[in-house]
Every structure is written in C-alpha cells, then in structure tokens.
Amino acid sequence: MTSTSSNHAVRVENLSVSYGNVVAVKNASFSVNHGTLTGIMGPNGAGKSTLIKAMMGLVRFQRGNIRLLSAHPSQLDGTCIAYVPQQNHINLHFPVTVGDVVMMGRYSYMQRLRPPRARDREAVKASLKKVRMHDKKDRQIGQLSGGERQRVFLARALAQQAELFFLDEPFSDIDFASEKVIISLLRELAGGGKTIFVIHHNLDKVFEYFESLLLINGEMIAFGKTQCVFTPENLARTYRDSHMVLAHDDDAAVIPK
Amino acid sequence: MIRGLILFTESLMRYSYLQQAMLAAVLVGITCGIIGCFILLRNLSLMGEAISHAVLPGVVISYLLGVSFFIGAMLTGLLTALGIGYISENSKLDDDAAIGILFTSAFALGIVMITAVGGTGINLWNILFGNVLAVSKNDLGLTAAANLVALSGLLVIHRELIISTFDPVMAKTVGIPTKRVSYTLMILLSMVIVASLQTVGIILVVAMLITPSATAFLLTNRLRWMLLVSVVIGALASIIGVYLSFIYDVATGGSIVLVVSIMFAIAFIINKYLTGDSGIQ
Numbered sequence: 001m002t003s004t005s006s007n008h009a010v011r012v013e014n015l016s017v018s019y020g021n022v023v024a025v026k027n028a029s030f031s032v033n034h035g036t037l038t039g040i041m042g043p044n045g046a047g048k049s050t051l052i053k054a055m056m057g058l059v060r061f062q063r064g065n066i067r068l069l070s071a072h073p074s075q076l077d078g079t080c081i082a083y084v085p086q087q088n089h090i091n092l093h094f095p096v097t098v099g100d101v102v103m104m105g106r107y108s109y110m111q112r113l114r115p116p117r118a119r120d121r122e123a124v125k126a127s128l129k130k131v132r133m134h135d136k137k138d139r140q141i142g143q144l145s146g147g148e149r150q151r152v153f154l155a156r157a158l159a160q161q162a163e164l165f166f167l168d169e170p171f172s173d174i175d176f177a178s179e180k181v182i183i184s185l186l187r188e189l190a191g192g193g194k195t196i197f198v199i200h201h202n203l204d205k206v207f208e209y210f211e212s213l214l215l216i217n218g219e220m221i222a223f224g225k226t227q228c229v230f231t232p233e234n235l236a237r238t239y240r241d242s243h244m245v246l247a248h249d250d251d252a253a254v255i256p257k
Numbered sequence: 258m259i260r261g262l263i264l265f266t267e268s269l270m271r272y273s274y275l276q277q278a279m280l281a282a283v284l285v286g287i288t289c290g291i292i293g294c295f296i297l298l299r300n301l302s303l304m305g306e307a308i309s310h311a312v313l314p315g316v317v318i319s320y321l322l323g324v325s326f327f328i329g330a331m332l333t334g335l336l337t338a339l340g341i342g343y344i345s346e347n348s349k350l351d352d353d354a355a356i357g358i359l360f361t362s363a364f365a366l367g368i369v370m371i372t373a374v375g376g377t378g379i380n381l382w383n384i385l386f387g388n389v390l391a392v393s394k395n396d397l398g399l400t401a402a403a404n405l406v407a408l409s410g411l412l413v414i415h416r417e418l419i420i421s422t423f424d425p426v427m428a429k430t431v432g433i434p435t436k437r438v439s440y441t442l443m444i445l446l447s448m449v450i451v452a453s454l455q456t457v458g459i460i461l462v463v464a465m466l467i468t469p470s471a472t473a474f475l476l477t478n479r480l481r482w483m484l485l486v487s488v489v490i491g492a493l494a495s496i497i498g499v500y501l502s503f504i505y506d507v508a509t510g511g512s513i514v515l516v517v518s519i520m521f522a523i524a525f526i527i528n529k530y531l532t533g534d535s536g537i538q
Contacts, residue, residue, distance in 0.1 A: 058429050078432030085424055094298065094423050095480045104420050107431045113413065140478040160431070 008067070009034040009164065009195035010055065015064035017047070017054050024050040028064070028220040032197075032212065037190040039200045039210035039226070043242045046217045048199045049086075052166045055197070056081050069163060078108030082157035084167040087150065092142035098152050099137040102127055105159035127158035131181055147178025154182055158189075165189065165196040172201055183209055203254050206230055217241070261504045268503065275503065277397045278389040282495035282513060285453045285465060288404040290491030292411060292449050293470035294484050295442065299422050303353060304338065304443075305466045307360035309450045309459040311337035313367025313384065316454075320379055327399060327451055334447040337363050387458030387510035389499065396455055403452035407445045414441055419480065456495075457510035464514040465491060472521045475528040490520055 011031040017024045025047040032038055040048050053059045055066060057073025066073055069080060082105070105127070106120040116124075128134040131151035141149065150170055157165055165186075171179055186196055190211075200206065206213065206226060213229040215221040215238040222229045222238075235254055243254045269275050296305055312330040319329030337359050344355040371381055383391065392400070411418070421428035421435045428435050453462045473486035498513025505512075 053426070056430050058426065078430070081430045083427045083430045085426055089426075090424070091298075093474075095474070095478055095483045096419075096423060097479060100480070101423075104423070104427070105431075107416065107420060107433070110416070112416075156427075166430075 007034075008032060009036070009069060010197075011065075011067040012055065013065040015051075015054060015061055015066060017050050017059060017061045023218060025054065025061075025216070026219045028214075028216070030214060030220070030223040032195055034195055035190050035193045036212050037186055037196045037198070037210055038212045038214060039198050039206060040214045040216065041200050041203075041206070041238065042216040042221075043239050046238075048216060049168060051214075051216060052168065052197055052199065056083060056166055079160060080163050082160040082162035082165045084150075084153045084157050084165070084170055086168040087146055087173065089168075090141070090149070094141060096141055097137065098128070098133060098139050098141065098144070099124060101141055101152055102137075102155045102159050105156035108160070123159045123161070124155075127155040128152075130158055130185060131155045145175065145178075147174035150174050151178055151181055154185060158185075163194060165194060167196070167198045169199050169201055171198075203235075261500075265500050265503055273394075274390060274392075275499075277392045277394065278509070279496065279499050281392045281397050281400050282389050282456050282499050282509070283492050284400055284404050285456045286469070286491030286493075286495035286513075287488050288407055288449050289453060289462070289465035290469045290473075290487040290489075291484055292407060292446060293466040293491075294473065294480070294487050295411070295418055295422065296446065296466050297470040297474060299439075299442075301442075301446075302463065302467045303356045304341070305446060305450065306463045307341060307356045308334040308338055308443075308447050309462045310360040311363035312451060312454065312459050313364055314370055315367075316384055317367055317370040317374065317379060321374065325399070326454075327403070330451040330454065331447050333363060334450060335444060338443045338447065383458070384454065385458050385460050386508055387454065387456050387461065389456045389509045392455050400452045400455070403448050407448045407452070410441065410445045414438060418442065457513060461510050461514045464517060468514070468517045468521050469494065472517075472524040475524050490517065494520060 008031040013029050015028040016026050028051060040051065042048050050059060054061050055068065055073065057066075057068075057076070068076060102124045103116060103120065106116060106123060109120060109123075110116055125134065128137055131154055133148060133151050133155060136144065136148065141152070144152065154167075154170070157167075167186075170182055174182075186198070190196055198210070200210070207230065210226050212224065213226040214223045215229060215234055217238045217240070222234045239254050243256050269279065296302060312334045315329035315331070315333030316326045317329075318333070319326040322329070340359050341352065341355045344350060344359070345352045348355075368381075371379060380388070382388075417428070417433045417438045420431070421433050421438050425435055449466075450459075450462050453465060457465055469487045469490040470483070472490050473483045477483045477486055494517035495513050498516045499509055501507070501516065502509040502512040
C-alpha cells in the first residue's frame with residue numbers, strides 16, 4: 001500500500017477537522033493521481049471549503065494524515081499550490097488592476113525589493129491571454145463581470161505554475177462563455193499532469209466536467225470515478241438534510257426542501 | 258490673504274521653530290498618508306484609534322522613568338494592540354468590542370496617572386491635541402527617524418502586505434506568514450502614531466491616517482495612485498494647516514485636521530456627483 005503512495009498527487013487518510021466542538025470534516029480518506037480533475041460536492045456547510053483548506057495546509061486538523069506530492073502540506077514551497085477564491089470573498093473596491101492581481105501569482109518567483117522580471121511579466125501576459133483577458137489588463141478588478149473576474153483569478157493560478165489547483169466554486173454566477181473558457185483550461189491543465197480540485201454546487205454538468213467526484217456532508221459520503229459516485233443513493237445521503245432527491249433510472253434531480 | 262501669506266513666508270524664513278513645525282507636520286502628513294492607505298484597506302481605522310489613545314500611559318511612565326517618551330508610548334501602544342488581538346481571539350467578542358474596552362482602559366490609566374503624579378510638567382493638552390510649534394530640533398530628528406524606519410519597513414513588506422490584504426487565503430498558500438505581516442504592520446503603525454504625537458496629538462492622529470487615504474481611495478483606482486494622492490493630501494493639509502494656525506492663532510493639530518476634512522468633503526462631492534465612481538485610471 002505504501003509503495004503506491006508516491007504515485008498519488010494527493011493522499012488523505014482518516015482526516016477529521018473540528019472548530020472547537022463543531023466537527024467540520026469527518027473521516028475523509030481518498031487518493032488522487034496526477035492529472036485528475038476532481039469535483040467536490042455537498043450542501044452548504046458540509047465542510048467543502050474546510051476540506052480544501054486542510055489539504056492546502058491552512059487549517060489544523062485533529063486526526064488523520066495528508067500528503068501532497070508525497071510531502072506534508074507545510075513542507076511545500078509557495079509555488080506548488082494555486083488557489084482560486086470564492087467570488088464573494090473578494091473586495092471589489094480594492095485598488096488593483098487585472099494585471100496586478102495576476103502578478104500576485106508570481107509572488108514566490110520574485111525577490112524582495114526587486115521589481116518583477118521579464119519572465120514574470122511574460123508569465124502574466126501568457127496567463128491573461130489564455131483566459132482571454134489580456135485586453136482588459138489595466139481594468140480595476142471591480143469593473144469586470146463575474147465571469148471575467150473568475151477568469152482573472154484563474155490566470156493568477158496559471159501564472160503561479162503550480163502542481164495542485166484548488167478552486168472554490170469557480171462556476172457560480174458566471175456567464176456561459178467564461179464557464180467554457182475555464183473548463184477547457186482546467187481540462188488542458190489536467191491533461192498536462194496537474195491535479196485539480198473544484199468545489200462545485202451545480203448538479204448538472206457533473207459528468208461532463210469531472211472524471212472523479214467526492215461527495216461530502218460533514219462525513220465523506222463517497223469518492224471515486226464520477227459514474228460510480230454520482231448515483232441517486234449517494235446524492236440522497238449527501239443532501240438528505242437540506243434537499244429532496246428525485247431519482248428515475250439514471251437521472252436524478254436535487255431540489256431544496 | 259496676500260498679506261497673510263507674506264507675513265507667513267517672512268516668519269518662516271526668520272524663525273527656526275516655525276521651520277521645524279512645518280517640517281514635522283509635512284513629515285507626519287507624508288508617512289500617515291502612506292501607512293494610512295494600508296490601514297484603510299485592512300479596515301483597521303479603529304485599531305489606529307486604540308493605539309493612539311493607549312499611548313498616554315506610556316508617556317507618563319516614560320516621564321517618571323526619565324526616558325524618552327517614544328519608548329514608553331510605543332510600548333503601551335503595542336501592548337494594547339496585542340491585548341485587543343488576544344481578547345478577540347480568546348472570547349466570543351469581536352475586535353470592535355475588544356478595542357472599545359482596551360483603549361478606554363489604557364486612556365483612563367493615563368489620565369489617572371497624570372493626575373496622581375501631579376505637577377509633572379507633562380502638558381496634557383499638548384499630548385492630546387499636539388503642539389507642533391514647540392517641536393525642538395531633537396524632536397524633529399526623532400520624528401524623522403521614526404518615519405524613515407516606518408516607511409522603510411512598509412517598503413520591505415509591501416508585496417506581502419498587499420497580497421495578504423487582498424486575498425488572505427491565497428497569501429497563505431504562497432507561503433506568506435500573514436500573522437507576522439499583520440504584527441509588523443501594528444509595530445510600524447505604533448511608530449508612526451507616536452511620531453505624530455507632537456503635531457496633531459493622540460486624539461486627532463487617526464484623522465491623519467484615515468482621512469487622506471479615504472479621500473485618495475474615493476478618487477483613484479490603483480494603489481500607486483491612491484498612495485500618491487494620499488501623500489499629497491496629507492502633506493498639503495499639513496502645510497495649509499500650519500499656515501492657518503499661524504495666521505489665525507488657533508490650535509495647529511485641529512487646523513490641519515479641519516483642512517484635511519474639507520479636502521475629503523470636496524472629494525466626496527466630486528466622486529458622488531461629478532465622476533460617477535470611476536476615479537483616476
């Protein structure tokens with residue numbers, strides 16, 4: 001069992017995270033190979049954000065073990081992990097431009113008191129072109145649509161040239177064109193061997209977007225290939241408190257109670 | 258108006274106390290303008306208020322020990338900032354309640370100490386509202402040194418400061434020690450506040466931190482412009498404030514703060530009614 005572990009980009013064993021007396025994540029165990037695009041789904045307050053924060057080494061966990069790229073999260077340097085925050089956690093009035101935000105992704109490559117070098121500027125430019133936002137590089141961040149802003153944060157992650165990507169609800173409240181740009185880039189990254197976790201809230205397109213899926217509601221409900229995990233039974237267990245799950249053959253609908 | 262200007266210019270040439278006052282005020286305007294931008298963006302206005310009030314007992318203690326007021330003032334200012342963090346992290350109280358409790362406690366301690374010691378030669382009015390015309394060469398040197406240290410500190414950590422203010426989670430993932438960054442900012446802030454003590458005093462120093470940066474925030478969209486506009490406003494208000502206080506013989510600190518408040522009002526009106534919230538690109 002341990003001999004195969006080095007092949008895994010991410011390995012989580014028996015992870016439990018609590019805040020005070022509140023258990024946020026209970027008994028999560030899974031491993032993911034390099035080049036996998038994994039969706040993380042569950043109702044509000046199910047511990048999705050806590051799970052990725054634990055994986056990124058940002059919250060202390062009481063039990064379990066996490067290995068990222070065969071190392072403890074805290075041993076990784078700043079270039080390994082790229083994070084795309086949830087839209088509504090961003091201060092839209094902050095006086096930074098699109099270009100400034102993407103340059104933040106180059107932080108670990110820059111030297112103190114030195115201006116960005118040519119390769120940093122190149123990386124920013126290339127990343128902005130990939131998300132098709134280069135023509136708006138001088139816009140203040142609040143002057144963009146939700147989808148454009150989400151693309152900018154993905155560009156920041158690209159500029160970081162990381163191995164692991166964590167995205168917190170990148171598809172909520174964005175336009176169709178942006179969604180297409182983002183998913184095709186994520187696929188391209190996964191194709192290039194990058195490992196990606198996406199917190200996702202929308203039940204349609206799950207098959208289309210994610211090859212592997214993790215369902216969580218405090219406790220980890222299921223993990224595996226999407227076609228094995230995305231079943232009415234698993235969905236019913238995941239969303240039992242807050243939603244009704246209607247199942248018919250292979251189709252399922254989840255309706256808020 | 259013209260006669261006032263001539264009189265002021267002549268006096269400025271002739272009297273070194275006026276030159277020193279002017280220099281001290283401009284220095285404070287510049288440094289407060291810069292650090293104020295970060296304080297504003299991190300929603301720490303109240304923290305500035307707390308540190309500035311908590312400086313009072315430190316001044317008295319310094320006097321009793323016969324050391325420079327700088328040391329004691331920095332110390333009690335910082336202790337209060339730490340105490341606020343400690344209380345809000347270890348109870349269900351938020352920052353603003355912890356701030357309300359601690360800064361009034363420290364301030365009360367200062368007042369009680371001054372009255373208990375009695376006849377100390379500490380001029381409470383000067384500490385509370387500043388007395389820039391009494392700035393000595395020594396004081397000016399100290400102010401300049403403190404401001405220089407604070408500005409250099411900000412320059413060294415500016416990238417970490419900006420990223421951790423904008424997106425704290427991402428900052429941690431790229432390895433920025435966000436806690437250490439915010440403690441460093443607190444230390445630099447205390448330094449700037451203590452250095453501003455003689456110009457505007459502890460009651461009004463928050464105005465020098467927040468009003469220029471808030472005015473610049475309304476008028477600009479990019480951090481470098483915000484910093485520049487904030488510095489210009491801080492420095493200009495200091496010059497005009499010293500001038501007005503000299504000509505009309507009114508308190509300098511109050512006069513500087515009133516000027517900066519008027520500038521804010523003008524910017525607010527321009528922003529609200531004339532430009533439609535876009536700012537300088």
